Amino acid sequence: MTDYYSSHPRFFVSVDCIIFGLKDGKLNILLTHRAFEPEMGKWSLMGGFVERDESVDDAAARVLRQLTGLDNVYMHQVGAFGRIDRDPGERVVSVAYFALLNANEADSELLRARGAQWTPVDELPELGFDHPEMIEKAREVMRRKFVTEPLAFELLPELFTLTQLQTLYELVMAQPLDKRNFRKRIAEFSCIEPTGQIDKTGSRRGARLYHYNPAVSADTFSFFKI
Amino acid sequence: MTDYYSSHPRFFVSVDCIIFGLKDGKLNILLTHRAFEPEMGKWSLMGGFVERDESVDDAAARVLRQLTGLDNVYMHQVGAFGRIDRDPGERVVSVAYFALLNANEADSELLRARGAQWTPVDELPELGFDHPEMIEKAREVMRRKFVTEPLAFELLPELFTLTQLQTLYELVMAQPLDKRNFRKRIAEFSCIEPTGQIDKTGSRRGARLYHYNPAVSADTFSFFKI
């Protein structure tokens, strides 16, 4: 029975996390400055090896937790990356995940300790390995899922204004949206509920604060009607 | 430098292929009857281990070629499957791919030799491992891609009738389509060209045969306008 396996090679399996967050009204991802080989000195995605006692999904969640201190973060697999020479040191097959989180909730102590830094997606430094390809793919997958699933609320704070929500959709979709049409559409979703509260920080007049009620949406959220 | 890696475990990495083809007007996938452990006697997807000298993508293409004799087949990654106990024998991380091919072109000798058999997707036997999950996911990914990419022509013969094309879309989308609206839409694609020829096998009157010209489509094929 072991024969079936034994003639084949084993590889390191790693996970790489494309961690999205909102910073200063821009879409950012968390990068770390690598303090060790290979690719020492270069910026890279946060990654780690899959251990014996964890699934690949669990490994990704662990790497995220170790970096941000956060649990129960939305994550989604982007795909496996398996080029022979993708890691210059050893043969490593890596599975990429993207994560969406509220940037304010991440443990900034931990981030600093690990040399992690939020970086706007349109100002990325040169990255090692096949990380640029992973990020590209992650943005693609995220954009697609954003249309049919209520992902925006993973990135926004608990309470948000409609302008914040619209800006986020514009960032992810990389296209401007009409304010009135956007609000008309939002009004159709009973899961996006106005709280009585007003945000006074973003404007003089103040803007209504909304929150997302997942219990209400449940079955059919679809921002652009598909 | 090796320290960075050496404390981590290595795993077998495999590929599993969800091979779609049309048989008797139904969507089928190729299954093999396993003649060896683990899961001997059960039906399973065609898979294989990734070897040292090949990328994961290449391994999938090789497994497909070894089974069907075909090269240059459309393949697309479905994702990595990494549950700890997904393979009862050993820890194996598997990357699933779906493939689309013209069932008539596969080498039937090879298929027989390897115990492979076309099976309608709605009549699948009990499958081992996490293969049901892989198939589910593969169908999902395929359905999504079918809308925006000209995948139908990978499954159809070189020449096909519009009824064949519509039936295929109905199979993949799992919903009936209006004949007149369908043909109106098809008429807009200059890449779907009528040949002068007539198919007399499918009907008494005979139906025009079309073929797909990839050179014409190129940029924007999108069956349902997104």
Next chain:
DNA sequence: ATTTTGGGTGTAAAATTAACACTCATTTTT
């Protein structure tokens, strides 16, 4: 008191999608 700033609102035209039924050409049956 005036200016500035982002928040908030409705309607009409254009485009797309959905619904729908009959004739045609040929083969098979009687």
Next chain:
DNA sequence: AAAAATGAGTGTTAATTTTACACCCAAAAT
């Protein structure tokens, strides 16, 4: 030879969805 059967082929209209577009509001700052 006539009739029946079968899948191929064809346009129009209503309904829905999407897009385009401009002004007033409330509060703070000057």
